[in-house]
Amino acid sequence: MNPINQILEPFREIDIASTYQQNYLFIDFVIYLLIFVGLSKFVFSKRFSGNGGKAISVGVGLILSLSMSVFSYTTGFSIGSFGPIAAIILMLLVGMLLFGFIRQIGGNTVNSGIGAFIVTYFLMRSVTPEIYDWVAKRSFAAWIDAVLMLSIPYLVYLLIRKFIPSLSSKNKNNIMGSFKNREIEKVKDNKLTNLENMEELEKASYKTEKKVDKKEKLITKNLKSIISLLQKENPSPEVTNNIVKILTDLQNQDNEQLRLLNQLKLLNKKLSNWHINGFKQLSRIYNKLSFKDKKNLKEAIQREQTSIIENRQIENIEKQINQYYGQYLKQINLGINQLGHKNKRGALYYLLQAQQTEQNSHKLLKQLKTMQRQLLQLTMGEIEAVKKLAA
Secondary structure: OOHHHHHHHHHOOOOHHHHHHHHHHHHHHHHHHHHHHHHHHHHHOOOOOHHHHHHHHHHHHHHHHHHHHHHHHHHOOOHHHHHHHHHHHHHHHHHHHHHHHHHHOOOOHHHHHHHHHHHHHHHHHHHOHHHHHHHHOOHHHHHHHHHHHHHHHHHHHHHHHHHOHHHHOOOOOHHHHHHHHHHHHHHHHHHHHHHHHHHHHHHHHHHHHHHHHHHHHHHHHHHHHHHHHHHHOOOOHHHHHHHHHHHHHHHHHHHHHHHHHHHHHHHHHHHHHHHHHHHHHHHHOHHHOOHHHHHHHHHHHHHHHHHHHHHHHHHHHHHHHHHHHHHHHHHHHHHHHHHHOOOHHHHHHHHHHHHHHHHHHHHHHHHHHHHHHHHHHHHHHHHHHHHOOOO
């Protein structure tokens, strides 16, 4: 006898679905309690620590759970009502897996999306007919299913058009047109992949720049407080030591700033190379296109040219920011040195210089932020222009 069957024998008569239907109010209450107590702990744990905080979390969780149970009793609602949503999520997961698989074996985004939708629809229809029986009994769901079913022939037609590009132009020579369009599609797919990668890289660059900006504001605030303190009074030796510690801390923070800026510089250098290569690639296929495609490609090339100019301007700003940070670190160091010699006036002189340098650097960072946002918009516009090619 199969040993697994022996292990599972005691559970054979258990019917989870009917048990839930008969006792759903209690089962739902337990689930609500777990969810609401967990959420309450997450919300209140930082504000109310210790046993008091735990008691508040449990109390709030109980109140919400009982409220939901009363609502379920009066309306007949149950967690089991989420069944159709769970089925939809399952379909979406299957579709996403198929989409990823088709993309990996060489399909572009549009083809992969269409193929995944068609396969998922018929796969789910054949594997889980019970879901479609349920859909057929509900008018609204049946209408949605009918629309999906009617869209299949059109999607199949689009897919065929993508694989046989000669169908999209009646006036082209069938054989030569097909080869030419395939070449354009190949360049288009390659370019779109690069552009999508560039868009991700530009987003990463923009996030890094935001981190730099945040640290910059914190450093400016600390430096301003120290200058204000030195201008008001003669600090005691203990206060002076604390100021030196804070300034040393600011130096360390600026080293972190330089690390982030170098990271930003590398990202933008990579972007610049991509834009130059992209410009060459787009220019190479220009003469092989129809008049309509030339118009679309011209738009993409213009955006690529503007992106290259933007990248060069960003590189110049980054060089200036690096120079400012070198000056800033030197000025802070001289300020610390003057404090060590109990020269308050000398320390103030260098710290005010450091503050001015910091302000100049901050202005450049704001310019950098604006230009990176423009670069991201240019890339997104270029993606749209390239998508129109041989469409």
